[in-house]
Amino acid sequence: MNYLRVRGGRVLRPDGRVERADVAVDRDEGTVRAVGSPDEVDEALGGAAAETLDASGSLVMPGLVNAHTHVAMTLLRGYADDKPLDPWLREDIWPAEAELTPDDIEAGAELGAVEMIRSGTTAFADMYFAMDRVADVVDRAGLRARLGHGVVTVGKDDADARADVEESLAVARDLDGAADGRIRTAFMPHSLTTVGEEFLREGVAEARAAGVPVHLHANETTDEVDPIVDERGERPIAYADDLDALGPEDFFAHGVHVDGSEIDRLAEAGTAVVHCPASNMKLASGMAPVRRLREAGVTVALGTDGAASNNDLDVFDEMRDAAMLGKLAADDASAVPAAAVVEMATAGGADALGLPGGRIEAGAAADLAVVDLDAPHLTPVHDPVSHLAYAARGSDVRHTVCDGEVLMRDREVLTLDADAVQERAAAAASDLVDRVEGN
Numbered sequence: 001m002n003y004l005r006v007r008g009g010r011v012l013r014p015d016g017r018v019e020r021a022d023v024a025v026d027r028d029e030g031t032v033r034a035v036g037s038p039d040e041v042d043e044a045l046g047g048a049a050a051e052t053l054d055a056s057g058s059l060v061m062p063g064l065v066n067a068h069t070h071v072a073m074t075l076l077r078g079y080a081d082d083k084p085l086d087p088w089l090r091e092d093i094w095p096a097e098a099e100l101t102p103d104d105i106e107a108g109a110e111l112g113a114v115e116m117i118r119s120g121t122t123a124f125a126d127m128y129f130a131m132d133r134v135a136d137v138v139d140r141a142g143l144r145a146r147l148g149h150g151v152v153t154v155g156k157d158d159a160d161a162r163a164d165v166e167e168s169l170a171v172a173r174d175l176d177g178a179a180d181g182r183i184r185t186a187f188m189p190h191s192l193t194t195v196g197e198e199f200l201r202e203g204v205a206e207a208r209a210a211g212v213p214v215h216l217h218a219n220e221t222t223d224e225v226d227p228i229v230d231e232r233g234e235r236p237i238a239y240a241d242d243l244d245a246l247g248p249e250d251f252f253a254h255g256v257h258v259d260g261s262e263i264d265r266l267a268e269a270g271t272a273v274v275h276c277p278a279s280n281m282k283l284a285s286g287m288a289p290v291r292r293l294r295e296a297g298v299t300v301a302l303g304t305d306g307a308a309s310n311n312d313l314d315v316f317d318e319m320r321d322a323a324m325l326g327k328l329a330a331d332d333a334s335a336v337p338a339a340a341v342v343e344m345a346t347a348g349g350a351d352a353l354g355l356p357g358g359r360i361e362a363g364a365a366a367d368l369a370v371v372d373l374d375a376p377h378l379t380p381v382h383d384p385v386s387h388l389a390y391a392a393r394g395s396d397v398r399h400t401v402c403d404g405e406v407l408m409r410d411r412e413v414l415t416l417d418a419d420a421v422q423e424r425a426a427a428a429a430s431d432l433v434d435r436v437e438g439n
């Protein structure tokens with residue numbers, strides 16, 4: 001037997017309690033074998049030797065889930081700021097993305113993977129291009145992911161639009177189960193306004209036949225909602241339902257401008273919403289009604305969105321932003337408390353993506369982040385859950401474990417060469433901008 005023991009820490013349990021405990025991990029299975037006192041864990045291991053991770057002075061929590069991003073957009077971090085969504089995409093981001101090569105996307109994905117591992121993220125959902133290269137990075141990094149090729153059909157002729165849909169479906173079929181099952185896939189139309197109705201209808205039907213979920217941007221801005229209401233006489237979530245894109249495995253990014261009828265419809269369908277508070281604030285898209293969504297029974301996860309609209313991939317920032325913005329949106333300081341955002345970043349994320357993880361209990365996937373609480377900005381520790389939401393940062397993560405494998409030990413990333421990744425990505429970003437500017 002091949003065991004890992006996380007020793008001497010305090011452990012965040014699925015019910016929100018924090019208790020002193022060791023965690024025994026079965027590395028062959030990639031699962032938690034036991035959680036308990038040192039004696040209980042000794043007994044569970046039956047005297048077998050185990051590699052140890054020191055968690056003294058630390059909190060052992062489920063690995064964080066970044067449920068909506070475009071990971072290779074790390075290359076465009078700080079490239080275009082301070083604009084609303086539509087002009088930002090059309091004037092800056094899409095022209096730059098037109099110059100991206102598969103090598104660039106691999107370099108950007110590696111940089112994002114290092115950033116996520118360093119800040120305790122073990123699973124993410126990614127919508128982008130050259131997904132074979134992103135999948136290769138996920139495999140090498142040791143992360144878990146739900147991946148999809150993003151489809152845009154507006155501005156394309158029929159053949160190109162159809163080819164884009166076909167590529168998304170091919171990626172969804174071919175990559176599902178890759179990286180020893182750590183990669184799952186989805187059909188990913190960009191949004192209900194950037195993909196034409198017939199392509200949405202056909203693509204969703206094929207996705208259903210292939211048994212893969214649908215992921216798209218929905219109700220992000222009023223500019224995206226209004227044309228659907230004007231042209232169709234129905235709200236976007238009703239349109240998604242009409243397209244058969246509102247199922248219990250599907251998950252939509254943003255859900256900022258959803259009205260009461262749409263919240264009820266999402267809850268009834270079991271479709272999850274990925275809240276991206278930093279991106280929504282930076283692009284001034286609006287404030288998602290997170291408390292109302294959760295009270296209605298909608299699964300709400302957290303996502304950073306891409307690093308060009310955030311501008312980092314640190315889910316600790318997202319927890320803090322979600323708690324703060326949720327209170328502002330509800331005009332109530334008791335709305336979206338610490339425990340809620342921690343749940344959204346862990347179990348909520350895993351549930352939204354249909355991936356294992358998000359809970360530390362026997363039999364669950366061994367996806368863990370060990371957060372060092374021995375720091376001035378985390379002293380004193382009245383309530384560790386409060387610290388996770390309001391005071392901790394990604395840089396407080398000491399060890400990261402995914403599927404039973406140690407991806408980072410004592411702040412050293414083990415699966416990727418972090419310095420080489422950073423150097424390659426900086427060079428790729430600089431060359432990309434030269435190409436975009438015609439130099």
Ligand SMILES: CSC[C@H]1O[C@@H](n2cnc3c(O)ncnc32)[C@H](O)[C@@H]1O
Binds near residue numbers: 070149151152306
């Ligand atoms: C077709 S691949 C994904 C596509 O989405 C773009 N994107 C990045 N951030 C956002 C956002 O907040 N809303 C909508 N679209 C976004 C990204 O640049 C890619 O082109």
Ligand SMILES: [Zn+2]
Binds near residue numbers: 068217306
């Ligand atoms: Zn996005």
